[in-house]
Structures are given as C-alpha cells and as structure tokens.
Amino acid sequence: MSVTTVAADPSVCAPLPVLGRDVTVPLVTGGEVGYAALDYAASAPALQRVWDDVAAYAPYYGSVHRGAGYLSQLSTDLFENARRTVAEFLGCRTSDQIVFTRSTTDSLNLLARALPADCRVFVFETEHHASLLPWRDAQVTYLDAPRTPEQAVATLERALADREPHGPALVCVTGASNVTGELWPVRELAAAAHAHGARIVLDAAQLAPHHPVSVTDLDVDWVAFSGHKLYAPFGAGVLAGRADWLREAEPYLAGGGASRRVSRRTDGGVDVEWHESAARHEAGSPNVIGAYSIASACKALTEAGFDSLVARERYLIGRVRAGLAEVPEVRILSLFGDDAPRVGVLSFVVEGWNSSHFAAALSAEYGIGVRDGLFCAHPLVRTLLGSDPQTQGECGAPEAAPGEKSLNAVRVSFGAGTPDEHVERFVTAVRELVRDGAKWRYRTEDGRCVPAV
16 A cells, blocks of 8 residues: 655754653563554643753752742742743733633633623533533533534524523633644634624633734733643643733632732621632642742744744644544544644544554554543533534443444654654554554453453
8 A cells, every 4th residue: 555755845954852852661562662643632741841940949949938048039939920920921901910720621611710690601611621620600602513614603603692681601612622633713603603792712722832822913802821731741721812811800719919908807707808810710729830830831932933833733734634534444523624624633433443453553552642531521522423413422431342433543643852753653553453443452451442451
C-alpha cells in the first residue's frame, strides 16, 4: 500500500523541548521504545523552559500577601506579575480581572456561581463537560450540534431572540473542539450574543495552546483555560474577563485572602467585607507555582511565535490526515467537514475494531499514547457516531470484540512538542494494525482493554 507523504516545510519551526521526550516504555512484544505522547488534548507535556523556571524559583518559595520577609515579598511580586503576564497573553482589557483557579472546570464553575439572578445560559451539546455541566443553578438551553459554523451562529441567534423574559444571558462556547479539533466561529458567536444583550464565555482549553487568543479581538466577555494543556504542570487554571459579575458575586470560597475585613458583632456573629479584586475568589494560600508556570508557558509560546507554531501544527495535521486517508477502514469524525480548520486534535473510528482495543494495541505494541472513549463530551461523540446523544453510557471500554461497533472513538492529539517521528510512527502503526491485526491478545479489566498475560 502506498502512503501519501507531505513534504517538509523548511520554514516550519522545530518542536519545542518538552519533558518526557527521552522516556522509554516497554512493549508487550518485547524490548523498549521511546514513548510517543499523542494525547496532548488531555494533558500536554510541560515545556522544559517552564520546568526550568519553576526549578529556579523553588528555593525562593514563600507564602504570598501574608509576610514581610524577603521570600514572601518576592513570591508576592512573582504571583502578581504572573497575573499581568496572563493578561497580556490573552489581550485583556485594562478593566478585566485575572483569577487563578485550579483548571478550566474550576474556572467555569466559579463563573456559574457568579451569574446574576434569573440568568439564562445557552450552550451547545457539543461542549466538553467542563462547559456543559456547571450551570446547575441557572436555566439552561442546550443547543443541537450544528453542522457548519454558519449554522452555529444562526442557531444561537434564534435561541437568543426567542428567550423570554429578556433578562441577563450567558453563552458558553468552545474555541476548538476537544473531540474533532475544529475551530469554532467565536468572533461571530460573540457578535450574535452581544447583539441580543447576552454575554459570552470562551472555553479556550483546547484553543490557547495552539492559537493566539485575544479577549479584545474576539470580543468575548470571559475566557477560561487550564495550565496542564498549555505546557505547564497540573493544578492551575485561569478565568479572565469582566469584573462586574465577579465583583458582585459571593466569594467562590470563603476564607483568608478573600476577606478584606472581619469583625465580631454584638449578637455574636461576624461581619465580613470582601475584596473586590481577583482575591475575592482566590481564598486560601494560592498555587503560586501553578500561576508562575502558566505565566512561564505564556511567555515561552509568545517568544516561539504563534505563526511558526501554527505552521508546524498544520504541517503535522497534514501528515496525519494524509496517512489516515490511505486506510479506507478509518473514518475521521467531524462536525464541519474535512476542510474545516482545526488544531492538532483528531478523533476516528476503525471499521472492524473496537476503539478501546485499537488504542490498547497502539500503546502495548508501538509505545504510542492516545485516548479512547467519549472524551468527557458524551453527547457530541454519540452524535458523531450516529447513536442517540441521550443514550447513557460510560467512558470505559466494553468488551473489546473485533468487529463490534464502537460506542466510543480513538483520539490522537499533538502540539508544539511533537516530533515528526511520533506522527510517522502513529500513521505506520494504524496502517499495520488494520492490515495485519494485533500481534497480542487483549482482555477487558476494570473497564479497560489491556494485554492478556
């Protein structure tokens, strides 16, 4: 079988150095191989630059906002400078607040707690659960999956125009799908929201690591993302945007740091004056290293240049798509069509294979780490697979019987640290598995497909 190749572009930058690039893993068939991390959409490996910055700061670690000592003051400056770096990275307005959280999920739950009374929320069924589920105390309108960007805008406009009463409203939308990688028409959706008196929050978890994100240019009201997808360690995220709803809401967590003044009342209770700054929603000792690592990643990506990073990623996407196109049994999942622009995220199913079985074989026999399942976007994946989006199910693997129709998919994802060899090995592995079958037997254990021993 011939394989279509995509010619290397000498203008495309080299992959950025990341942790784990020299890690080897055992193969079930014997020997070891360098690990090919192709699950960036779940968690990208930390940039070496970020890790080095964190290691250099670690000896100077100190609690912020709470001490007169040198290390405390140094850490406080570093923490607040990280806030300014993130604001610059996101092209924020001068009046915007930058709140450090634990993750995208945490950021959107924080915003959900800050919604004004009687706020209506509009969200497409295509969202990641982090965007789909936090709005439990609001009236939510779930919008059907659109099949074109234009249909997405038209669907939102109709829903907003039909809402009664015409009170506060929030639209939540992804910038890039964590399932298909497709870019969403954020600027057009923001314009539609604002034309109907609504606000919009952008889930940039999959967009920010791959493309520049500007709050001002996109005209969104808030943006949320996670450090662990932006080549920083786990445990920190960002909610950035308009201050008014955040300033007027009860603190997300009550405690030290969020309170400006606390006093006892004569009746035995306490009176609390809360901060109006970002500290209002950052109670407790903040994750200084997490915030610093996000800022370091923002600087590293900016200095590398998104033009070069995007060009390299398009090159890798072209190689993956060309290779998979040579395997008729592979079907790539898409909402907007094959020509839709996307980031380095592709999900697919393979005729004759259970997806969990296929992903297990990629790992055990080729040292390639991908993701299988419903990717915390159950309604979307079921829609793309042609099953009922309301059907209940789990992300884990069912019995991995060859020929069984998959109720889940395989996802391959990559980014700034992915070398060409990992992509080439992946394409070769897909071709060989489909042509020759797995070299090993597999079984299901605790919901996962694993090599039989």
